[in-house]
Every structure is written in structure tokens, then in C-alpha cells.
Amino acid sequence: MSRASVAALLAFPALALGGLMAYVRSPFVTNQNRPIEQPIEFDHRHHAGDEQIDCRYCHFSVEKSPSAGIPSTTVCMSCHAQVWNQSPYLALVRQAYFTDQPIPWIRVHNLPDFVYFNHAIHVAKGVGCVTCHGRVDEMGAIEQVAPLTMEWCLDCHRDPGPKLRPQEFITSMTWKPPADHAEAEKLAETLMTENDVHGRTSCSTCHR
Secondary structure, rough: OOOHHHHHHHHHHHHHHHHHHHHHOOHHHEEOOOOOOOOOOOHHHHHHHOOOOOHHHHHHOOOOOOOOOOOHHHHHHHHHHOOOOOOHHHHHHHHHHHOOOOOOOOOOOOOOOOOOOOHHHHHHHOOOHHHHHOOOOOOOOEEOOOOOOHHHHHHHHOOHHEEEEEEHHHOOOOOOOOOOOOHHHHHHHHHHHHHHOOOOOOOOHHHO
16 A cells, blocks of 8 residues: 555545534534524614614513513514504514514524523623624624634633623624723723623533
């Protein structure tokens, strides 16, 4: 057997493993950057961008429960009973409201059943919406921008400071930490202390 053949045989398992690892981290598996078509054309660019509606108005339980909350038709109609109340685009909203039925929204950020994630604790510790969900104020249709892999989560849990922000900017889509490196580090340390943040990396943190 030639040296080239031996080298190829030895290299094949490594290349196959490397290719598999790259594949499972690719958007084909993580579902990144795929706009999801919803039963109703809800445009976050208009609601979160143009109208500057705070995320918590619709995702009402994000500060107090594991789930961010899906807005009920009552929330929708609190505005649309007056605004665009005859629009054909909102026919399904009106139908759902008057028949007391939920709108069949399609989940975009879908973690596996074996992963426990709590929105409330992340918000309470100073993790902004944009950190995980991206610039939803610039999305016509919501898409997943973060890979949501275990590696991605652990990177943040190992060094959470740079991802934290003051509570008054928790839903801001445009807030940035100080440009000066020393000031940014000082702010991160302050927020870590004020919010009692401890990077948790044990298996039981997310797998319960």
C-alpha cells in the first residue's frame, strides 16, 4: 500500500468528523436566517421600529416567567379596534378575537425539549432582547439570527459581562456599550455586581 493511500485512510476519519461538526453548526441545522411565514403578516419593522412599541407590551410575561408570552388577540385589538379595523390583512385577527380563539403563530426560536431556558432570569440579569433575537425592528418576518447552540450559550455564560446592559435599555434595539474599552469593562463589572450575575456552566443549569 502506498504512503498516499495510508495517509488518505488516516485522514478520512478526521475529515469526516470535521465535516460533520461543521454541518451541525451550519444554518441548515440551526435554522438561522430563515424568515418564517406566519398566518398573519405582522411586520416588526413597523411595530417595533416605526411605532417604537416596547417588546414587553406584546411579550408581556418576559420579565416574570420562562416564556416571553405570545400576545393574545385582546392585545392586538387594543390598537386595531381603532386602527385599520376594516383591513383585510387583519381579518384573521378579528375572527380570532370574536370567536375567542388563539392565532396559530409559528414558533421561530425553538429550543429542544431537553433544554431549559428562562426568559425572566436573563432579563433580570441585564441581557437585552437584541442580544439573542437580533434587530427585530429591522425584520419584516422574524428570523432566528443566533445559532442557539450549546457552544453559543456557554460562550456567554463563561463571560457574561460584555453582554449585559442597564435595565432601562433592556428592550432597546440600538443601545451599545461605551466605545472606550476601559469604560465598557467598568460598566460590565458594575452590572455583574449590581445584578448578582454568576456565569453558570454546570449541566444542570440548562438540562433538568
